[in-house]
Amino acid sequence: xxxxxxxxxxxxxxxxxxxxxxxxxxxxxxxxxxxxxxxxxxxxxxxxxxxxxxxxxxxxxxxxxxxxxxxxxxxxxxxxxxxxxxxxxxxxxxxxxxxxxxxxxxxxxxxxxxxxxxxxxxxxxxxxxxxxxxxxxxxxxxxxxxxxxxxxxxxxxxxxxxx
Numbered sequence: 001x002x003x004x005x006x007x008x009x010x011x012x013x014x015x016x017x018x019x020x021x022x023x024x025x026x027x028x029x030x031x032x033x034x035x036x037x038x039x040x041x042x043x044x045x046x047x048x049x050x051x052x053x054x055x056x057x058x059x060x061x062x063x064x065x066x067x068x069x070x071x072x073x074x075x076x077x078x079x080x081x082x083x084x085x086x087x088x089x090x091x092x093x094x095x096x097x098x099x100x101x102x103x104x105x106x107x108x109x110x111x112x113x114x115x116x117x118x119x120x121x122x123x124x125x126x127x128x129x130x131x132x133x134x135x136x137x138x139x140x141x142x143x144x145x146x147x148x149x150x151x152x153x154x155x156x157x158x159x160x161x162x163x
Contacts, residue, residue: 006051006158009034013042014051015154022055061114068115069143072125073107077136084108087133096124107139118142 006014009032016023016031028043029036046052061067076083084102091100091111099112115121121140129135 010042010046011155011158013039013046017043017052017055018151018154021057066116068118068121070113070115070121071141071143072111072113072138073141074109074111074138075106075136076108076134078134079108083134087135090128090131090133094124096121 012032013028016028020027020031023031025036025040029039032039034042074087076087087109088100088102091097091109096115097111097113099110101110102108103110113121113124115124125138125140
């Protein structure tokens with residue numbers, strides 16, 4: 001697929017979708033300050049090019065159920081490609097782990113884990129260790145409250161891309 005050069009209008013469309021999710025043609029055009037038909041055509045082009053991965057609701061999980069959220073940093077014993085692939089393949093299968101990012105520096109991965117209880121989290125960690133994934137060490141951080149959770153400012157990031 002051809003690479004699309006994004007202009008300021010495309011960035012505004014992506015920013016609107018990022019902040020508001022699925023919008024009607026009229027509402028999106030109003031936010032972006034563009035007439036509805038060309039705005040909708042640009043949105044379709046952005047979707048087709050893979051700029052929009054999906055739409056998601058931000059659920060107030062604490063109103064739905066009790067849970068424990070834990071951040072875990074993981075360092076592997078060895079750093080061969082096969083070690084990373086084995087670890088990452090296993091992590092992708094576990095629904096309790098909602099996010100896994102590979103990092104450079106002191107730790108290899110940061111995991112975001114949602115569990116029904118601390119005991120269930122401990123069982124998960126024991127299963128990871130038993131799976132012989134090459135975990136050298138890990139540190140756990142119990143989330144006590146959310147201070148900030150936001151999407152990045154798309155306009156600001158895109159403006160700085162050329163610098």
